[in-house]
Amino acid sequence: MPAPRIPHPREKRIVFANIDREGYTPDIACYLRNGGYEDLKKAVKMAPAEIVAEVKTSSLRGRGGAGFPCGVKWGFIRPGETKPIYLICNADESEPGTFKDRYIIHQDPHQLMEGMIISAFALNVHLAYLYIRGEFPQGAQILEQAIAEAKEKGFLGKNILGTGFDLEIYVHRGAGAYICGEETGLIESLEGKRAYPRIKPPYFPAVLGLYQCPTIVNNVETLCHVKHIVRMGGAEYAKIGKPNNTGTRIVGVSGDVVKPGYFEIEVGSMTLGELINDLCGGLKPGRTLKAIIPGGSSAKVFRAGEKFKIKSKAADGSMVETEIGVLDIPLDFDTMAACGSMAGSGGVIVMDDTRDMVEALNNLNHFYAHESCGQCTPCREGSLWMQKITDRLLAGGGVESDPGLLESVSNNIAGKTICAFGEACSWPTMSFVAKFPEEFAARAKKQVPPPTPPEFLSETLIGAGH
Amino acid sequence: MSTEATTPKPVELVNVQIDGVWYQFPKGTKVIEACSQAGKFIPRYCYHPRLSTPGNCRMCMVELGMPKMGPDRKPELGPDGKPIHNWIPRPQISCAQEVSEGLGVRTDSKMVQDARKGVLEFLLINHPLDCPICDQAGECRLQEFSYDFGPAKTRFLEHKVKKPKRIQIGPRITLDDERCILCSRCVRFMREVAKDDVIGIVNRGSYSTITCHPNKTLDSNYSLNTVDICPVGALTSTDFRFKMRVWFLKETKSFCTSCATGCNTVIGARENLMYRQTPRENNDVNESWMCDYGRLNFHYLNSPDRLLAPVAKGVNEPDWTAALTATASALKSLPPSEVALIASGKMTNEELFLAAGLTQALGIMLHDIVPHTDAGDDILLSTDRNPNTAGAKLLGLCDANAGSKLPAIADGIRGGTIKGLVILGEDATALGLAESELRKLEVLVTTAMLPNLTTASAGYVLPGSGFAEKRGSMVNKSGRLQRLNRAIQAPGLARDDWEILTGLTEAITGTSLGLATIEDVFKAMSAATPALTGLSLSKIGDLGVQLPIA
């Protein structure tokens, strides 16, 4: 077994408190023995607006990747809304490098249930869906079992805990499309369509979401945090982590470290270096660090040895600029962004000196070209183009103009698409080419482009005619 | 199809700056439309004002600026007293964005130019550059916008994506998936307007492909509209494909005469041959669409069987004067009570007005038109397949119940009480009369374009013109007066029907009607018809005029 299943002393386990605990089972009896659904009992005695206020106070940021403040998102639901409001749990975990929801779903499903029920109560939701990726068939069964158990115990269904509040939750399985992680793509998918993300404006989910009704889509981990916020109170929760980067988050480390795995840490409580060296046992013997993708495969890559200038508040309140290295970057949303990448979904991919960056990028380019929904032009055409260029580089057909072309193509995608997949698919190319120019240059030596593929010569064109 | 509110609310106007100039637009106007109104055309592929807005092609991106708000939550004003803008650092699509107070738009900044160039490059990399043999050439938006906004040379060194080509996706439509740019207009049209959701997109990413379900075909009576709205050569009309380069076509505004809806059209013709007609936007009639049945119902104009010269009993190869004189004297030889006239709901108002004059000149009491009905739909196609039933009623050729007198006419012919029949643009056998019964008539006069059983029996055959060959007006089922324009000339000696009827009436009465042009006919008609008071052919305009009739 590769992952360290005993929590590291530097972890602060809240959401993952029961993950890998000896004797802990996913059934409701076990959950209740461990104080389960007590937070729901507390929540239903509060006014829904109070819960929303606590979530706002907690400064909880979404754990799906974008890090959008959860309370602000919830606040988009208009008071006195007359249309039905839907809650969707995004359990489509599929950003390469990310593996956290899997464990909650499989090992502690009732924690998620409780978080969802509390959130639904807070948002006046009576019908909620749990969109789980298709490749978690057992997870889907476990969640369905959890729903049945919760209903039986009166935590779900009609008149929950005698409050008169009704809620149904249904599990909805995806079928292998990464784009369903994008919330409007997910909504389209849930409506039984191809998961084409919607344009915003006008289709902001909180206004025109599922079935054109107000809809809140939250990540699994985010919804679990809600439960703990209700228990602790928003202000107490906000003491964990750093201002605007509160709470704990689960980071998953994969790639070239001695002990890859998942860790729940206080946000900002450690640096990338500490994560890799202390929690993951460092790099394999004799290897040196080459690159880190810090927040899921879409996050821009860091090159070992890079330096960043970071502004922070000194003790006297004045702003000071300090220079830090890659391994000094604290694991929080804001610093990661200030260093030009993102904390994203918490998936850290480590690569050592044996890795070929063109090959690594090509692997990701295949992923994005395959997962592009194909709806809007730049992403549809650009993602496959970038893949084909890196395919050609690896096959020995690289020309001198290729690195510049890759950069230009990625720039023509980012910021010009319907959804954030445009950035997701172009940032790897943008950052790999910019940060490892020598590796790309080494593969792009031909001065003259290869001949035009024969099927596009004019005579075959005319011959193919009409 | 239009859903206008009965009590229009006062429209709120908002101030919008486009390329430095301030304009006012009604709230709710799309930025792309506002720019067009300001004379700044924004290139687009997926956007169509009559369809939903997916925002997928990314061609219509502009730079948008929101009014900069001061600490007092009021817009900060520049030296010109107008709001200054916070420009969004990324280009935004203009098809989905509505105008808002103080909005700033840049349609031609560096950011916009680069964005367009980028999108066009993406659209072209997998597009076969087969323009020389592509039927869309000349009206291809990809060609046009590449010329206007695109990159000068290709940077694409890879193999293009292979997709199905030359698919007969429906009886009238050919699909080339490699040319498709996946704007989804066709899919949305079929779903939202034609209500026949048979095409869709299969596969994903760059391999996405428009297709019809294998068990179905794109055979809707509205299928050819997908060809019109396809911005590239992916969907082409099997009927029109490779018949003519579009830039050689002379365009004439007209309307469809295949049913009482009267969809507005553009006729494409070259060297006196009509090649196609396509719908022309008219919000009060057909929005932007027309049905396939109407669209393709013109090939008879080009028929080699067209009647080219008049025929008159007893006159060998008559010219028009001889033919009309012979016809007139034959008709005058019978007492008016023994003559009937059958006009057509396909005739123009001017022709019907003159036909009414003819009945008066001869003293004919028994006259009517022939109703043609067939299944309609609730989109455009009317059950009334006559384009001008309303005109025939207005001008008194038939009563409110068109066709009610036809049985009496048929019985009269069979019984021998009617010995003379003038039948204009219709086939009398459609009344249930046998050819032998027609032959019993002493005088049978007909105007026609093509031979039929009536022309075979008639002693007097006067070859007339088709809808694309003449000018004139008709009234559609909603009481809208619309105008035909001449796109091509009638073949041989065939004449404009108004001239035939004028000549015949004059030959009967021996006096001139004083009608030198079709304008004169309209003038006389409007003087005699209260609903047409104050109108002229030119006043009808390209979009028609609503008449004060039901």
Add this chain to the structure above:
Amino acid sequence: MQIPTELLAKIDEAISHYPVSKRSASLPLLHLFQEQFGYISDESIAWIADKLGLEQINILELVTFYPMFRREPAGKVHIRVCRTLSCALAGADDLKTKLSEATGIHCSKHHEGFSHPPEVSPDGQFSIESVECLASCGSGPVMMINDDFYEAVAPETIQEILSKYK
């Protein structure tokens, strides 16, 4: 087409989960059909479309968008091997080669186009498919055999794992 009573009950249950729009039940029904019949046939597409009041193209659009659905039968034992970066770094390529050898499946390196039939062993027992990230990146290389999940698969354990499915 013949639909077993048990499946019909599951279908109706699935549809009941979407009181606002039956169309939402498209994916659940496709999963049920694939579980029952092993793949999504044209007949199944027609049946589902009819059941949900949709056009067949609406269902075909889904079957060709979501990679988990296949239009041809796979092997009795369907193996999905993750190919994405973390698993690739952990030896996914090698794992797939070893799986091919062990099952006798000739896996072609490259595919043109988006969807293609699964590669099936000559005896029809096994099929292998490369899939994108299975969200267990810390324990790569990972694979799924039917609905069972295997992580940190060492090539030397393949025979033992596969023997459970023979």
